[in-house]
């Protein structure tokens with residue numbers, strides 16, 4: 449069955465207008481006028497199917513399309529869906545990465561790319577909140593961040609206990625000796641960003657389709673086709689599998705032991721009436737060993753995420769209901785650190801999952817059996833921010849073009 453037949457048969461091909469239903473009405477009503485983005489190059493060179501429309505897949509599909517390739521993006525539940533790791537409301541963009549310089553450099557390029565894309569899309573995606581890392585004393589990671597950011601031309605500010613008390617009276621600094629502020633860090637409206645990337649991909653001539661697919665027939669070292677749930681097939685020159693937490697399911701032998709999928713709760717605690725001391729722009733993103741979170745953005749309340757949760761989570765079937773035990777722990781933390789919201793109710797919750805590799809490096813590499821298949825994932829809790837730059841990188845890898853050898857080695861499948 450050819451590509452057109454697949455799209456008619458196996459799936460719901462979506463136009464950009466159809467994607468509007470993934471966002472609340474008027475979500476981008478206050479949008480600034482878009483600026484021109486990269487034009488689609490005129491010559492079509494290869495056909496590529498990208499499986500998975502999350503942070504890795506949606507951006508990869510857009511980059512490939514902008515290079516003039518014939519691209520189909522296939523997602524089982526649609527880009528930015530609420531089961532996807534990228535389908536949560538918000539994610540953080542920061543440059544500070546401890547001593548992991550390659551990621552810091554990628555994140556810095558990504559930060560600039562997000563700004564350009566935000567202008568191109570005409571959709572307000574970024575909120576510059578800053579990020580405050582807190583610890584009893586300097587950790588090796590904080591020292592490395594404080595040393596590295598100035599070398600990259602990025603701003604960082606160190607504070608002691610008394611500085612924190614003076615500057616942030618809404619924070620109880622008990623037990624905190626050091627605060628490291630990265631003022632340029634942002635919150636990105638994640639779900640909205642992914643839907644916008646997918647819409648732009650379609651507007652630029654890409655094909656988007658809702659179907660669950662898996663690898664089908666292969667000839668020698670080439671995969672010939674993908675097979676959808678109803679048996680219909682889709683062929684292309686190259687395939688990118690960017691299936692996030694589903695990667696171990698798509699390639700159980702290869703990735704079953706390399707990618708773990710633990711669950712994570714996300715809570716939004718309401719602010720007291722008339723009190724915006726913990727809302728943007730009055731307080732930054734915050735992070736300490738057991739919790740991190742964001743100030744209230746878009747009126748959602750203070751976002752709080754524990755860094756622990758169930759060791760294993762099924763992204764298809766597990767209920768997205770938070771754990772009462774974790775809620776009690778989070779409330780105790782808030783009562784201590786942010787006393788003004790200790791009695792406030794939870795206003796929203798999310799349950800998400802990670803796709804963790806043992807060394808927390810992404811996995812971006814050829815499938816060992818098929819030369820025309822690239823795997824891209826293993827986000828390990830930090831991939832979203834890299835989307836616009838990572839998409840370009842994955843697109844180049846999928847087409848066998850040159851990339852940074854040091855980064856290639858870091859994200860290899862077998863180490």
Ligand SMILES: Cc1cc2nc3c(=O)[nH]c(=O)nc-3n(C[C@H](O)[C@H](O)[C@H](O)COP(=O)(O)OP(=O)(O)OC[C@H]3O[C@@H](n4cnc5c(N)ncnc54)[C@H](O)[C@@H]3O)c2cc1C
Pocket residue numbers: 499500501502503504505522523524525526527528529531532533534535538539540541659660661662690691692693694695698712713714753800801802824825826827828829830831832833834
């Ligand atoms: C609680 C939490 C907080 C985080 N905070 C941050 C942060 O602040 N900053 C940051 O940079 N990162 C953060 N991350 C990490 C980041 O969200 C992820 O690394 C990133 O979103 C992963 O994207 P992905 O494309 O790999 O996966 P996903 O977003 O899950 O996308 C995979 C897609 O593949 C589709 N799919 C799967 N299997 C198939 C199939 N067989 N056929 C068709 N489609 C399929 C799914 O429907 C899904 O849409 C956080 C993660 C969590 C859980």
